[in-house]
Amino acid sequence: MNEMEVSMANVEDRNDLPTKPIPEPTLRRLPLYYQYLKKVRDEHKGDFISCTQIGNDLSILPIQVRKDLGIAEAVGKPKLGYSIDELISIIETFLGWNNTKDAYLVGVGHLGTALLGFERFKEYGLNIIAAFDIDKEKIGKTIHGVKVFHLGKLHDMVKRMGIKIGILTVPASPAQELTDEMVRAGIRAIWNFSPVKVNVPPDIIVQHENLASSLVVLAKKLTLARQNQS
Amino acid sequence: MNEMEVSMANVEDRNDLPTKPIPEPTLRRLPLYYQYLKKVRDEHKGDFISCTQIGNDLSILPIQVRKDLGIAEAVGKPKLGYSIDELISIIETFLGWNNTKDAYLVGVGHLGTALLGFERFKEYGLNIIAAFDIDKEKIGKTIHGVKVFHLGKLHDMVKRMGIKIGILTVPASPAQELTDEMVRAGIRAIWNFSPVKVNVPPDIIVQHENLASSLVVLAKKLTLARQNQS
DNA sequence: TAGATTGTTAATCGATTAACAATC
DNA sequence: TAGATTGTTAATCGATTAACAATC
Structure with a gap:
């Protein structure tokens, strides 16, 4: 050369x-x-x-x-x-932490609330600017500085704001349906904290956060360590 | 052969x-x-x-x-x-999900509270039987069926109950100190949700749950996908 | 029977680890 | 200068993927 x-x-x-x-x-x-x-x-x-x-x-x-x-x-x-x-x-x-990326969060349960409180995400270039739920108790409230909207507004707001990242913190049952809804609205990447794998078109990115998998690794290491030491 | x-x-x-x-x-x-x-x-x-x-x-x-x-x-x-x-x-x-393993949780913040509410853990053989904090507001309360004790009781309770698994849901600053305390008391495996890597003796198992790492992977994939499609 | 599917051995691929010359 | 450390190329290791005989 x-x-x-x-x-x-x-x-x-x-x-x-x-x-x-x-x-x-x-x-x-x-x-x-x-x-x-x-x-x-x-x-x-x-x-x-x-x-x-x-x-x-x-x-x-x-x-x-x-x-x-x-x-x-x-x-x-x-x-x-x-x-x-x-x-x-x-x-x-x-890692692109200089230019912030906006994101929406879907599902304001315990975990969703915890994520909304993670100030640290801003350091890593992630800014959660709105949250969505169907619980009337939560809609309209502001949690850790983030306003909660009715799920029905998700589609229009994603479109209008050009949001590309969605954070999914819902139970197993509505996970796939909400994923489809996010993708239809224009979301390109989904951070999935639900306990199930969701299916998406090939050009959409999904990062599946599976606590069960991590727990399995921890538990198995503990068991093996015990066996090998006995 | x-x-x-x-x-x-x-x-x-x-x-x-x-x-x-x-x-x-x-x-x-x-x-x-x-x-x-x-x-x-x-x-x-x-x-x-x-x-x-x-x-x-x-x-x-x-x-x-x-x-x-x-x-x-x-x-x-x-x-x-x-x-x-x-x-x-x-x-x-x-995966050993038949015989349940008891665990203690340290740090009843937003994330800790969310984990206490994960009924699903029982399915995977993990049973959180007590939580610890230093916040007087939380001590004595029962969250999602789990009682919160003062951190000072951790050592004796780990010893007495023979607990082997500790779940660490605290901020960066006290993470190492609390890890040391857990190890001294007899904890053999730590599920670490704090944002820092903690040091432990070689025979202790640590599973580090790092949301920053996952977020980086998601964000980088999104950036690469955009570049390659443009 | 014919064909789909298992179980196992071999090939490939990618990440980790080693080796070593270049250098402040 | 001597020695620690970088940067790069090569070797090793382990997981993924392919190939294929055995079989219900």
């Missing part, structure tokens, strides 16, 4: 489609680094940090930290490490 | 340690199959179901369904498929 080809490849990578896929495990670890780095910054112990340091503190192999940071396009200095401030800002940019 | 060796190997696998590790992705999919199978059973469309059918409905490759069910030690009939009832019962047994 000659110099011309190299520079062409760079241009393609940065400006053109398709963007190369980022490994999901890396994507999931970046927020961990971010939270850790902000803590470290507040301790004022220096301006630079090494992968060895990060890895030790987070129980992740240093080489993996280096790979992840490389994918996020961070650049370090041999012997010194990475600038903490720069790293924080690079992760923010890479 | 002769017949003797084969039978010896079987005996070891079934009765002796160490139990062979189960792939975590499989473990996470099993509850999905379970929820789906219960729905199918209630529709009374027949007694048997094939991997093709399950896979189509859940958007999972049939061969992967077959692998997963095999790992859970399910046995099917060529041409017919698997008995739905048998499959449900095999998953319940394999």
Whole structure:
């Protein structure tokens, strides 16, 4: 490959489609680094940090930290490490936390209410600007600064505001129907906290948050640990 | 390998340690199959179901369904498929949902309250039998059938009841301290809903539930989909 | 019987981990 | 300078997917 080809490849990578896929495990670890780095910054112990340091503190192999940071396009200095401030800002940019995305939440039960109270979401570029329910007790109220509307208004409001992200915090039974309704209105990505898998057209993104799955992993690890120690 | 060796190997696998590790992705999919199978059973469309059918409905490759069910030690009939009832019962047994595990919950905020209300956990063998907080408003109250105690009673109650699972639903700041306290008292597995990674001794299990990580995956997929379609 | 489906072994794919030259 | 650390290429590992004989 000659110099011309190299520079062409760079241009393609940065400006053109398709963007190369980022490994999901890396994507999931970046927020961990971010939270850790902000803590470290507040301790004022220096301006630079090494992968060895990060890895030790987070129980992740240093080489993996280096790979992840490389994918996020961070650049370090041999012997010194990475600038903490720069790293924080690079992760923010890479994950798109600078430009906020608006979202609607459907289902103001216990979990929905809890999510409405997560101030932290704003830090991660997510802004829940309205909630929907069918319970007359809740409609019209403002919960954690977010107004609750009747579900019947969902379609028009999604259309009018051009909302792309929907958060689904409802029981199993109405989950599919409400998903269909959101998709019809123009929602492109659904964060699904309901206990069932919902079906969507191929161009719609669904992120299924399944507490049962997580609990199973925890419980099985506990059982295996007991067996192997006995 | 002769017949003797084969039978010896079987005996070891079934009765002796160490139990062979189960792939975590499989473990996470099993509850999905379970929820789906219960729905199918209630529709009374027949007694048997094939991997093709399950896979189509859940958007999972049939061969992967077959692998997963095999790992859970399910046995099917060529041409017919698997008995739905048998499959449900095999998953319940394999995941240990028959014998309930008691747990304590620490931090009765919005999320903690929501988790206390999840009746579904009982189905998955998890029984939250007490909650702890430092807020005098909450102490002494019963939320969703679970009594809230002062945090100071955690240590003695864990010891006395032999509780092994702790659910941590607190903000970042007290998370590590409360983890240490739980471990000292005898907790062996922590389901961590706090926004920070907590450090534990090597024999303690931590399952970190990180909403920021999930949100990042959702948002990045949405961004990539837009770029590739433009 | 014929054909769909299981169970198992092999091939592929992608993420993790190792190796090592470049460098502040 | 010497040594720790980065960035990159190669090796390993484990999960997914494919292939195919056995079978109700």
